[in-house]
Amino acid sequence: MKEKIVVITGANSGIGKAAALKFAAEGYRVVMACRNLTISKAAQQEIIGVTDRAQVDLMELDVSSFASIRSFRATFKAKYPYLDILIHNAAYLNHGEKAYKLSPEHIELSFATNAFGPYLLTHLLADHLAKSEDPRVLNACTTNIKHFFDPKRNIEFDNLRGEYRETRPYSVYKMYGDSKMAFLMLTFKMAEQFKSQGIKVNALQINRVKLSKETIQKMSPMFRMLAKLQNFTNPLPTGMADNYYQLCTSQDYKHATGLLFNHKREVVQPSISEKGFAQLKNIFGSRNYPQYAIDPIQVAKLWDLCTELTAED
Numbered sequence: 197m198k199e200k201i202v203v204i205t206g207a208n209s210g211i212g213k214a215a216a217l218k219f220a221a222e223g224y225r226v227v228m229a230c231r232n233l234t235i236s237k238a239a240q241q242e243i244i245g246v247t248d249r250a251q252v253d254l255m256e257l258d259v260s261s262f263a264s265i266r267s268f269r270a271t272f273k274a275k276y277p278y279l280d281i282l283i284h285n286a287a288y289l290n291h292g293e294k295a296y297k298l299s300p301e302h303i304e305l306s307f308a309t310n311a312f313g314p315y316l317l318t319h320l321l322a323d324h325l326a327k328s329e330d331p332r333v334l335n336a337c338t339t340n341i342k343h344f345f346d347p348k349r350n351i352e353f354d355n356l357r358g359e360y361r362e363t364r365p366y367s368v369y370k371m372y373g374d375s376k377m378a379f380l381m382l383t384f385k386m387a388e389q390f391k392s393q394g395i396k397v398n399a400l401q402i403n404r405v406k407l408s409k410e411t412i413q414k415m416s417p418m419f420r421m422l423a424k425l426q427n428f429t430n431p432l433p434t435g436m437a438d439n440y441y442q443l444c445t446s447q448d449y450k451h452a453t454g455l456l457f458n459h460k461r462e463v464v465q466p467s468i469s470e471k472g473f474a475q476l477k478n479i480f481g482s483r484n485y486p487q488y489a490i491d492p493i494q495v496a497k498l499w500d501l502c503t504e505l506t507a508e509d
């Protein structure tokens with residue numbers, strides 16, 4: 197049987213690491229695409245040790261940097277003849293961060309990492325994915341996009357390159373939610389774009405999962421304490437990693453594309469109404485996403501911006 201190859205970004209901790217372990221245990225060749233090779237080497241060795249399987253590779257990738265993505269593409273294509281599964285798991289959310297930060301290409305860091313980087317990586321690997329018999333792309337989204345049920349909520353398109361960084365208040369949570377909303381919009385659009393090549397693109401709406409020790413260690417003391425408290429009740433990453441695995445391998449989802457799944461792997465639908473009781477159901481349930489995600493004007497604006505920002509000189 198032909199070996200199946202899966203790339204998982206940010207596979208050195210949390211859900212990404214649990215997913216790398218699951219895929220390796222099931223016999224896949226796993227390429228852990230991580231930005232810090234020293235830290236990630238330990239995770240790689242741990243996965244090889246636990247699964248007793250050697251086919252776990254580690255490659256350098258900073259998803260927030262277009263230069264790093266282009267370099268990853270070149271190395272990956274030289275080493276692997278095709279790609280079966282691409283999981284965009286890595287994300288930027290630095291709890292309590294007060295400073296507006298820019299990526300190497302001068303794009304707001306949440307957007308660079310959580311939306312534009314994955315957009316570029318998918319496009320650069322599309323021809324390799326198209327060589328697979330069953331190519332699938334999975335994007336890690338979040339319930340945080342529910343804030344877009346508020347009709348006043350908007351993506352700050354005019355402030356993604358630091359235009360108003362000195363004058364507008366910065367909220368890392370707003371930028372995180374905005375960038376994940378953008379990622380969902382891109383999921384739907386890329387699914388359409390890649391349909392003719394047989395590449396399926398879906399998203400998973402992640403609700404809550406225990407944070408890893410490594411991630412908690414990076415937080416300020418107050419956020420560390422809050423995260424530890426939440427970790428008492430939040431489920432282990434293995435359950436969500438299993439969702440990654442099922443959505444990317446099961447025959448049940450072989451033809452699924454352009455869909456958002458919730459943590460129970462139910463298809464999340466666009467909300468029909470965002471008023472009154474329907475709105476309460478939207479907010480407290482997990483079966484609807486905001487209409488903003490399919491607003492043609494916003495989607496076109498985002499797509500044009502992606503094309504412009506990621507174009508090579």
Ligand SMILES: NC(=O)c1ccc[n+]([C@@H]2O[C@H](COP(=O)([O-])OP(=O)(O)OC[C@H]3O[C@@H](n4cnc5c(N)ncnc54)[C@H](OP(=O)(O)O)[C@@H]3O)[C@@H](O)[C@H]2O)c1
Pocket residue numbers: 205206207208209210211212229230231232235257258259260261284285286287288309336337338339402403404405406407408410411433
């Ligand atoms: N945990 C939750 O409750 C929850 C809820 C909703 C959504 N999610 C989503 O689920 C996914 C996984 O989250 P998690 O909780 O498992 O987080 P995590 O343990 O903090 O893992 C995030 C991973 O992303 C990597 N990463 C961050 N920026 C990167 C970059 N520029 N280039 C490459 N890798 C980068 C991190 O690498 P470093 O170790 O080098 O920092 C880390 O390996 C994320 O997309 C997150 O938004 C999680």
